Amino acid sequence: MITICIHGGAGTILKEDMTPELEKAYLDALQTALNAGYAVLEEGGTAVNAVKAAVVVLEDNVLFNAGRGSVFTKKGTQEMDAAIMRGQDLEAGAVCGIRSVRNPVEDLEAGAVCGIRSVRNPVELAAEVMTNSNHVFLSGKGANDFAIKQGIKLEPDEFFFSQFRYDQWKAIRDSDNYALDHTHHHLEELMRDKKFGTVGAAACDVNGNIAAATSTGGMTNKKYGRVGDSPIIGAGTYANNKTCAISCTGHGEPFIKAVAAYNVSCLMEMKGMSLQQAMDETVMHKLKDMDGEGGMIGVDAAGNFAMIFNSAGMYRGVKNDKGVNEVSIYG
Ligand code: ASP
Numbered sequence: 001m002i003t004i005c006i007h008g009g010a011g012t013i014l015k016e017d018m019t020p021e022l023e024k025a026y027l028d029a030l031q032t033a034l035n036a037g038y039a040v041l042e043e044g045g046t047a048v049n050a051v052k053a054a055v056v057v058l059e060d061n062v063l064f065n066a067g068r069g070s071v072f073t074k075k076g077t078q079e080m081d082a083a084i085m086r087g088q089d090l091e092a093g094a095v096c097g098i099r100s101v102r103n104p105v106e107d108l109e110a111g112a113v114c115g116i117r118s119v120r121n122p123v124e125l126a127a128e129v130m131t132n133s134n135h136v137f138l139s140g141k142g143a144n145d146f147a148i149k150q151g152i153k154l155e156p157d158e159f160f161f162s163q164f165r166y167d168q169w170k171a172i173r174d175s176d177n178y179a180l181d182h183t184h185h186h187l188e189e190l191m192r193d194k195k196f197g198t199v200g201a202a203a204c205d206v207n208g209n210i211a212a213a214t215s216t217g218g219m220t221n222k223k224y225g226r227v228g229d230s231p232i233i234g235a236g237t238y239a240n241n242k243t244c245a246i247s248c249t250g251h252g253e254p255f256i257k258a259v260a261a262y263n264v265s266c267l268m269e270m271k272g273m274s275l276q277q278a279m280d281e282t283v284m285h286k287l288k289d290m291d292g293e294g295g296m297i298g299v300d301a302a303g304n305f306a307m308i309f310n311s312a313g314m315y316r317g318v319k320n321d322k323g324v325n326e327v328s329i330y331g
Contacts, residue, residue, distance in 0.1 A: 001303025001304075001320055002303060002321045003303040003319070003324075004034060004037040004202070004203040004204075005202050005203070005298065005299055005305045005316070006037065006054050006199070006201045006316065006318075007296075007316045007317075008033075008063075008197065009064065010294045010309045010314035010315075011293070011294070012313070013313030013314070013330065026315055026329060027327050029063055029064070031317065033055075033061075034054065034319045035319070036053045036054055036056075037053050037054030037203060038050070040053050044205075045205065046211070047087070047203040047205040047209050048084065048086050050211070051084065051200075051201035051203050051245075051247075052084065054201040055082075055123040055200065055214075059123060059199065059215050060120075060121070062162045062164075064197050064315075065197030065199075065217045066197070066198060066216050067080065067122060067160070068162070069162045070160055071221075071222075072165060072173075072220060073222050073223065074221050076169070078161075079096075079217070079225075080098040080099075080118075080216065080217050081095065081098070081122065081215070081218060081227060081228060081230045081231040082094065082095055082098070082122035082213070082215035083095075083126050083233060084126045084211065084237070085130075085233060086211050086239060087242075087244075087245050088209045088210075090239075092136050092237075093125075093127055093130025094138075094231040094233060095119075095126050095231060096140070097139045097140040097143065098118055098125065098140075098143055098144060098147075099118060118154060118155065118160065119147045119154060120153040120154060120159065121215075122215050123213050124153070125146070126215075126231070128150045132150060137231070165217075168220055197216075197249075198214060198215070199215050199216070200212065200214035200215070200230075200237070200247025200248070200297065201297075202239070202299045204299045204301060204303040208301045208302070209301070210244070210245035210300070211245055212237050212247045212298075214236050215230065216228060216230040218230075228253075228255075228256070229250075229255035229256045230249075230252065232256060234261055235252075235260055236249075236252065236255055236256075236260070236261060242265075242301075243269050244275050244278070244299065245299050246279075246297070247261070247296065247298075248294065248296040249295060250295060250309075250311065251293050251294055254292030255292055255294065257292075258282070258286050258292060260282055260283075260286075260292070263278075263282045264279050265278075267282065275298055275299070275304050275305070276304075276306045276308075279308045283308045287310065293310060293311050295308055295309025295310065297316060297318075303320060309331070312331055313330045313331055315329055316328055
């Protein structure tokens with residue numbers, strides 16, 4: 001069975017905070033990404049190409065916190081992380097700290113490197129690391145230089161900017177609550193303010209191969225240099241044909257500590273759980289007990305899927321060849 005699942009981030013996404021226009025814009029964007037990924041599978045393409053196609057659409061859409069429209073760091077920069085993994089042979093590629101720089105006036109160091117061009121689609125760079133390097137994970141300048149060498153599409157800083165994310169950042173950058181300090185109070189405030197907004201996809205192709213990809217700008221007002229779970233293989237992204245392909249979204253630190261995506265795979269492999277059971281156990285118990293707010297989407301090699309979150313909402317969608325075609329936002 002061919003299947004693709006996508007997410008556009010989890011968090012305190014409430015219907016009362018949404019206008020009908022914005023809700024429609026999100027749902028349309030999810031459907032467009034889902035269709036792009038599904039079209040690849042329908043034509044007999046690979047799960048890797050399907051997840052990449054879906055994630056590129058979401059990265060290019062300013063509504064989501066990945067690629068264009070990424071959130072700002074404490075320094076007013078945008079630093080993007082992404083990963084992709086192929087379940088057939090456990091090949092993986094990841095990049096972090098893909099950097100676009102804003103605010104030359106407000107940040108001298110940023111001013112010094114203003115005009116830098118950055119990678120338009122971090123997921124494409126992650127895929128390039130997977131297929132055309134003998135490494136798994138590249139960071140910062142090395143990753144950017146590799147992108148240039150491989151002819152990956154670059155854009156000027158302006159491309160990544162969005163007033164909406166910038167205003168969110170400005171609202172918290174000088175407050176006492178700016179840091180992702182792990183007290184409940186701060187965390188809840190941050191969640192309410194900004195949601196998460198990472199994007200990801202998991203797919204099963206016609207040959208029963210599975211893959212997952214995740215791409216993010218991280219968390220608003222994060223320290224520069226901070227890396228979340230998304231590009232870390234096993235934490236935010238994982239794929240193994242024997243078990244599952246998973247892409248996570250949520251508060252990255254607990255997801256890293258829980259090795260969340262690999263935890264699902266382990267429960268399936270070692271305890272014989274189904275995809276649904278293993279994701280439920282990981283999201284609703286393990287992560288929840290650690291205050292790990294967020295969720296994940298996943299598929300197995302039979303094309304079964306699950307989308308689970310412990311937050312108020314998660315932008316998500318699924319399409320398969322059994323007639324399922326849904327996009328949704330709330331719990
Ligand atoms: N997990 C991402 C991070 O911590 C954020 C998100 O999912 O929105 O960087």
